[in-house]
Amino acid sequence: MFEIRVICETPDREAVVSGLRSQFNIGRVRSSLSLTSGGERLYITADLPAANPWPAPEQAYAVAPSIVREIGWTARAAAERPLYTDLGREFWLRKAAVLDRIALADDRENAPGDAAEAATKAARRLMDLDSASGLGPSGHADGPYVPDHPESTRNPRGYVRQEYAIWHKNNQ
Known part of the structure; x- marks a missing residue:
């Protein structure tokens, strides 16, 4: 398990989260205002996906x-x-x-x-x-x-x- 921190503009938030979700197993997304860019700071707990979790x-x-x-x-x-x-x-x-x-x-x-x-x-x-x-x-x-x-x-x-x-x- 690891944590990802992303600073992005608010309109890009859903695209960023969607992109991360397509690559990792992510948990709840926590956010706060970014002090430097005026956007958002996202904190996401993630795991690497399993190689192939499904039955053949x-x-x-x-x-x-x-x-x-x-x-x-x-x-x-x-x-x-x-x-x-x-x-x-x-x-x-x-x-x-x-x-x-x-x-x-x-x-x-x-x-x-x-x-x-x-x-x-x-x-x-x-x-x-x-x-x-x-x-x-x-x-x-x-x-x-x-x-x-x-x-x-x-x-x-x-x-x-x-x-x-x-x-x-x-x-x-």
Whole structure:
């Protein structure tokens, strides 16, 4: 753990914090007025991010149903609730996971398409849902990263793999 001190102009504060968040796991940002520049002095506690905190796709989806079966499940679940109302966490988790698996297959076969973007959007939807539900510090079950953690924000699809592996382990 280390502390970063930055002196910046007030309008640049969010860009500075966002840039630091993209490179480090940062804690609460404390600030005070800078006596020399008239801007802000920011104090941020930070850690280096872990090399790869997420389960590998092969590990997360090792016992997952086939992609075709998961597409069928999500289509049936969506058809039962028009306009995507009240679909629940399981729907968004399984949808995000199947889209992640499709995007991974596209990457392996070097097939350009929209799968990666769709997978990221679905992952962010799951993270928003989890964040709004007020998950505890250990995530949904035993996961190390909650949806608002900088690592989760940096890699939404990694968050889906973490949560899918935990969900599947608890729902066998």
